[in-house]
Amino acid sequence: RRPVILLALVLAALLAAMAAKSLLVQPPALRATNNAGQFDATRAKERLAYVLGDQWPHPSDTAASDLVRARLIAQLQQIGLTPIVRDQLACNELYKQRGVSCARVRNVIALLGPPTGKALLLNAHYDSTPVGPGAGDDGIGVATLLEVGSILRIQTPKRPVILLFNEGEELGLIGARAFMSDPHSRNVDSIVNLEARGVRGPVNMFETSRPNGAPVTLFAAAVRNPIANSLSTDVYRLMPNYTDVNSFSERRWLTLNLAPIGNETRYHSAGDDIGALDLATVQHMGDQTLALAQSLANGAAPQAGSDRIFMDIAGRTLIHLPLIAGAALMAGLLMAFAVVVLRRGGLLLGAGTVIGAVILATALSWLLLAAIGAIRHGMFWRAEPLWTHLTVSAATIFATVLLLSSLGAKLDRTRLRPVYWFVFLAVGAGIGLVAPGGIVFFIFPPLLLLAGIIASRWWQPAERVGAAAAIVFLYLTWGAMLGLLEELLNGGPMWIFAPLGSLLILPVMIEARPLIVAAGRRTGALLAGLPVLAGAATMLAVPAYSADRQQRFGIQHVSDVSGGKAWWSILNDAAPLPSAFHGQWKRGELPFSERPRWLSPAPVDPVASAPDIQLVGQTAAGSERTITLRLVANGNERIDLVAPPDTRIRSAGTAGFVRPISGDDGKFSVSCFGRSCDGATIQLTIGQLKPVPFIILGGRQPLPGSATELLVARPAFARPQYNRDETIAFRTRRL
Structure with a gap:
């Protein structure tokens, strides 16, 4: 017994x-009071609430983004800094994918410390996805940089510090690519990048420059409550995910990348709002960023060393040794x-x-x-x-x-x-x-x-x-x-x-x-x-979904203007649709996407209009040809050119930002988002002389009136995630 x-x-x-x-890995409890020169999470979150305003999605080159940027500039001026705005139409490759993405981006830059010398770059992006307000991704980074910037301004660092609030990360790291052509980027030798994949929990250091000896040693010495391990950093390198660090990595700066990952169900959705952002998480990011910034801004960046392996012990200390x-x-x-x-x-x-x-x-x-x-x-x-x-x-x-x-x-x-x-x-x-x-x-x-x-x-x-x-x-x-x-x-x-x-x-x-x-x-x-x-x-x-952790559920109306067909498309977690969703629903794929979804015939939208392209010029050299196109938005907010997997597109982009296309498999894509895409010119270099069939698709909001029944029938604890509710129209063209 x-x-x-x-x-x-x-x-x-x-x-x-x-x-x-x-x-074992909870962030330290929120401090009731903060000493002078200590990161204040409550004040940081209040600043973010002001910047986000009514919390509308604010992707790059939209009216909502203009308002967010204006409030961000006001906050920088309030803490005594003089922001610089760089306005560029830029493109960047989609890392680990076969694609290039373009947008007009306005990077906001603020400078601290002496005017000359090697600089520390503190980077976050202020744009959101088209789906949600981005309080976590990457509002937490914006809030952190504003608070850290206000502290460093008083402490007068010995080295230059650049606060970069970039735009266009969500569309393909476009703001980061644009900054690479900025004169201030030439003096950078180290970067702390702030990201998010959630709204709570500890802030992880999940990526470093290679070899990692210098950043790991610095991180271990500077940060009091570290959450990091070398297994995660190695596995992250093997994953298809990417952040601004991918663009910056070619400069070989000393790099530390930080992000929280708690409750991904709110990530890239309307649930990524101020109310969900945990103050303890904000404090954990702020404490780490401030400690790293103070260390890097008051001494030379450590020299690259050999690779090290490392792990934290329940978030209390970091042990590390040579690989x-x-x-x-x-x-x-x-x-x-x-x-x-x-x-x-x-x-x-x-x-x-x-x-x-x-x-x-x-x-x-x-x-x-x-x-x-x-x-x-x-x-x-x-x-x-x-x-x-x-x-x-x-x-x-x-x-x-x-x-x-x-x-x-x-x-x-x-x-x-x-x-x-x-x-x-x-x-x-x-x-x-x-x-x-x-x-x-x-x-x-x-x-x-x-x-x-x-x-x-x-x-x-x-x-x-x-x-x-x-x-x-x-x-x-x-x-x-x-x-x-x-x-x-x-x-x-x-x-x-x-x-x-x-x-x-x-x-x-x-x-x-x-x-x-x-x-x-x-x-x-x-x-x-x-x-x-x-x-x-x-x-x-137990219930499958809740108010806090909702089901992915995006509704799209898709029109093939060339073929005169239309579909309803539901992007969810493959769960059966509610009985109120009448129609002939089947799992399937659309011509421009291999992602499985629920599809049903839909009434044709009489005002649906796909974007188009105009051929501006074409030159050939051997088996390659370079095509210059003008985009015609026809009222769409985004334009995608999609080509078959066997198409040999070598590069694509706009003047000054023609980027190589890499990736081992999948369809080729060239994308543009925002108001400035209408009339923009895109250059493509294709490694074949025979015509290439392109699908040209566009997306816009809102859904047509015929979607009202579906919107009403959407489950209570369900919302779009990763993909917004959208009206999509496409056509085919051969180039």
């Missing part, structure tokens, strides 16, 4: 710990644990137990989520993701109990323990081949255990103490990282947290193996299985 009770307590404590991971030292330590630990495992025996059976538990946990989680997804379509976890994460953790615990009480029943802890940590190290080495920075998570816990194993020669309990220390350290580091990853991957796949979470769960359950054996296989399975059933029932019962 006693082992059963103890096992139940261990399982409950483990589930509670898995639920509490995110508490080469970490790799050597990893190799040494692998050899040491190989020796321990071979001496104690049980490698095959132990590895089978450990790996089998991971595989079974992943399979169970996938099957469970698939079964619930068959009943509840879409992102059914969006409102209450905690219950899904807990259920996945419970399924992982259940799988581990099954394997430990069956395949691993013949092995005691002294043999299972080193086998697990040997497999753990092997996983870390494998991750290191793709993302070298990831090995930092896999070094220190085994090192603590190895110290315990060695010390057990003189003090027998030392190995168990070392194992406990390894688990606690792993929880404070890998557990904290998982808490952040759950926010980052809130769109799924949720089963991925089974193998990731098993790295935390397995060592705990191995230490609890005597209780599992004493309780018996059936009792252990029952105790571990009940939370899985309870979690599944909860997942079926």
